[in-house]
Amino acid sequence: xxxxxxxxxxxxxxxxxxxxxxxxxxxxxxxxxxxxxxxxxxxxxxxxxxxxxxxxxxxxxxxxxxxxxxxxxxxxxxxxxxxxxxxxxxxxxxxxxxxxxxxxxxxxxxxxxxxxxxxxxxxxxxxxxxxxxxxxxxxxxxxxxxxxxxxxxxxxxxxxxxxxxxxxxxxxxxxxxxxxxxxxxxxxxxxxxxxxxxxxxxxxxxxxxxxxxxxxxxxxxxxxxxxxxxxxxxxxxx
Amino acid sequence: xxxxxxxxxxxxxxxxxxxxxxxxxxxxxxxxxxxxxxxxxxxxxxxxxxxxxxxxxxxxxxxxxxxxxxxxxxxxxxxxxxxxxxxxxxxxxxxxxxxxxxxxxxxxxxxxxxxxxxxxxxxxxxxxxxxxxxxxxxxxxxxxxxxxxxxxxxxxxxxxxxxxxxxxxxxxxxxxxxxxxxxxxxxxxxxxxxxxxxxxxxxxxxxxxxxxxxxxxxxxxxxxxxxxxxxxxxxxxx
DNA sequence: ACCTGAACACCGTTCAAGT
DNA sequence: ACCTGAACACCGTTCAAGT
Numbered sequence: 276x277x278x279x280x281x282x283x284x285x286x287x288x289x290x291x292x293x294x295x296x297x298x299x300x301x302x303x304x305x306x307x308x309x310x311x312x313x314x315x316x317x318x319x320x321x322x323x324x325x326x327x328x329x330x331x332x333x334x335x336x337x338x339x340x341x342x343x344x345x346x347x348x349x350x351x352x353x354x355x356x357x358x359x360x361x362x363x364x365x366x367x368x369x370x371x372x373x374x375x376x377x378x379x380x381x382x383x384x385x386x387x388x389x390x391x392x393x394x395x396x397x398x399x400x401x402x403x404x405x406x407x408x409x410x411x412x413x414x415x416x417x418x419x420x421x422x423x424x425x426x427x428x429x430x431x432x433x434x435x436x437x438x439x440x441x442x443x444x445x446x447x448x449x450x451x452x453x454x455x456x457x458x459x460x461x462x463x464x465x466x467x468x469x470x471x472x473x474x475x476x477x478x479x480x481x482x483x484x485x486x487x488x489x490x491x492x493x494x495x496x497x498x499x500x501x502x503x504x505x506x507x508x509x510x511x512x513x
Numbered sequence: 514x515x516x517x518x519x520x521x522x523x524x525x526x527x528x529x530x531x532x533x534x535x536x537x538x539x540x541x542x543x544x545x546x547x548x549x550x551x552x553x554x555x556x557x558x559x560x561x562x563x564x565x566x567x568x569x570x571x572x573x574x575x576x577x578x579x580x581x582x583x584x585x586x587x588x589x590x591x592x593x594x595x596x597x598x599x600x601x602x603x604x605x606x607x608x609x610x611x612x613x614x615x616x617x618x619x620x621x622x623x624x625x626x627x628x629x630x631x632x633x634x635x636x637x638x639x640x641x642x643x644x645x646x647x648x649x650x651x652x653x654x655x656x657x658x659x660x661x662x663x664x665x666x667x668x669x670x671x672x673x674x675x676x677x678x679x680x681x682x683x684x685x686x687x688x689x690x691x692x693x694x695x696x697x698x699x700x701x702x703x704x705x706x707x708x709x710x711x712x713x714x715x716x717x718x719x720x721x722x723x724x725x726x727x728x729x730x731x732x733x734x735x736x737x738x739x740x741x742x743x744x745x746x747x748x749x750x751x
Numbered sequence: 752a753c754c755t756g757a758a759c760a761c762c763g764t765t766c767a768a769g770t
Numbered sequence: 771a772c773c774t775g776a777a778c779a780c781c782g783t784t785c786a787a788g789t
Contacts, residue, residue: 307753329780329781329782330781330782330783331780331781331782339754339755340754340756341755341756341782341783342754342755342756342783342784343753343754343755345783345784346752346753346754347753350782350783351782351783397639398636398639398640400639400685400686401635401636401638401639401685401686408709411709411714411717412714414714414717415713415714415715415716415717418716418717418719418720419715419716422716422719428719428720428722428723429723431716431720431723432723432724432725432729433723433729433731433732433735433736434735434736434739435720435724436686436724436726436727436729436732436736437679437683437732437735437736437739437740438736439686440679440682440683440685440686440736441675441678441679441682441736441740443682443685443686444678444679444681444682444683444685444686445675445678445682447638447639447678447681447682447685448638448639448674448677448678448681448682471646471649471650476649476652476653477653477657478653478656478657478660478669479649479653479656481656481660481666482660482666482667482669482670482673484666485666485667485669485670485671486670486673486674487670488674489674491670491674493671494671494674494675497668497671497672497675498671498672498674498675498676498678498679500743501672501675501740501743501747502675502736502739502740502743503743504742504743504746504747505738505739505740505741505742505743505746506739508742508743508746509739509742545772545773567761567762568762568763568764569761569763577773577774578773578774578775579763579764579774579775580764580765580773580774580775581772581773581774583764583765584771584772584773585772588763588764589763589764
């Protein structure tokens with residue numbers, strides 16, 4: 276309430292059409308905070324790709340000097356760790372319906388969706404990473420489900436890492452997707468992305484129209500179900 | 514033979530103890546060629562990591578000016594593509610013993626070993642990649658085995674990509690391996706890498722001693738077999 | 752405590768000049 | 771054809787100086 280009052284008082288001192296907000300400084304900037312920096316960084320990466328994330332670009336985006344960022348973030352590595360954890364906050368970790376198998380699947384799909392919404396950020400996974408709270412919550416849920424299913428500690432750790440690898444790797448490989456599809460040039464000739472003539476790679480040619488990597492609809496679910504079926508089989512054979 | 518003659522003639526003109534080699538120039542440098550550049554680059558990455566690969570560092574390694582490299586390689590992207598294909602030449606693609614299942618497994622393990630020998634290079638997979646001849650040969654073999662097993666074109670494409678994702682992803686996640694193991698400090702207290710207190714992540718704590726990511730022995734084979742079992746089950750249920 | 756601009760030690764790559 | 775050094779347009783980050 277008292278905040279409200281100070282708001283209208285501030286408004287009265289300046290022409291109202293400017294839209295003065297007391298939470299912004301005289302240049303109309305919102306205060307620089309860690310969350311605001313991290314959110315802006317994630318938006319920048321989503322829109323322009325990971326290479327576009329430079330401290331200078333981020334600073335100008337926030338209408339602030341480059342070095343101002345270093346008052347809230349130690350270095351670029353810490354920033355990317357924070358961005359990763361912000362993204363993982365979108366994963367739905369709340370207990371779902373069904374047995375461990377069904378719950379594991381919906382959790383994996385939720386993780387997949389979070390990564391899908393921020394594909395450009397995924398490649399930071401190949402750097403050394405410090406796990407934040409959201410990352411740990413997901414991990415805790417997966418391991419809990421595996422232990423509940425009857426996996427030993429050792430097997431649960433291996434199964435977790437394999438599943439984790441598949442889910443994240445799916446998006447990393449998206450860029451590296453093999454693209455040996457035939458392309459017809461303007462002059463009528465047909466070119467291939469392959470470095471080998473078609474006769475030497477008959478199987479590739481046979482399935483080439485389906486080789487779309489991560490862009491193939493249903494591709495993620497296919498591999499996920501193959502893997503989860505394998506896991507379920509392991510539990511049964513005990 | 515005539516080369517031999519010119520060799521000894523060159524030797525005669527200079528003191529023999531210098532160890533003159535006609536294939537080297539007056540500064541004792543071997544001629545700069547594409548393969549030599551690529552081999553040196555791969556060695557550099559193996560020994561010092563991917564960030565250590567700069568055009569300048571590579572040039573000084575080869576005792577040549579930085580710009581000399583650009584006469585043999587278009588840019589750094591092309592260089593990394595060539596390095597990747599050099600590595601993939603180490604994958605054994607020759608037909609092995611056994612049915613499609615056994616052959617697929619040995620092929621996957623061979624791929625895994627090639628990546629293990631050059632872990633530092635693996636993260637370039639998350640960049641846009643042009644596939645070289647060796648890469649395509651491996652791909653051709655895998656797809657051939659899947660088609661032979663009875664998979665449809667669409668399923669073979671999906672299965673290939675999922676397997677590919679797992680194998681490569683395993684090495685990329687190695688660096689991002691969760692390390693929530695307890696560490697005892699010098700003062701006797703116990704610290705955790707986790708951003709959450711142990712009580713909130715009981716499952717992680719329960720399996721923490723097995724969470725070693727890609728460094729865990731047998732970890733790769735565990736996930737591989739889970740996945741391959743799932744694939745085999747798919748074939749049977751048809 | 753928070754912000755700023757100049758400066759440092761790097762990058763990949765272009766360009767003009769050499770042989 | 772192949773190599774070279776200087777230069778350009780970038781990086782992340784340190785530092786001294788401001789409020």
